[in-house]
Amino acid sequence: MQFQFSGLADFLAMDGHGVYVWSCYGVTLLVLVGLAIQPALHRRRLQRELQRQRRISEARRQRSENRVAEPV
Known part of the structure; x- marks a missing residue:
């Protein structure tokens, strides 16, 4: 072998x-990490918005x- x-x-x-190949790998890795993290960030944002609406x-x-309880 x-x-x-x-x-x-x-x-x-x-x-x-090498520059082209490794930059492609780097961009691909960044995109995959971003796609993996995005749902968690979106869920956290939605939970904060729901808590804010619940408090309001x-x-x-x-x-x-x-x-209603106070006499007029």
Whole structure:
């Protein structure tokens, strides 16, 4: 069995195409990581928005109860 490259430097250089090949791998890795993280970030954002809406509706409900309970 014979290896394609004589050493690590030749492997990284890939006969002059190393910059293109490794940049493609890098971009692909970044996109895959982004796609993996995006749903978690979106879920966290939605949970914060739902908590904010819940606090607002709870505050409105308490204000309306206080108005009904107070004599006019």
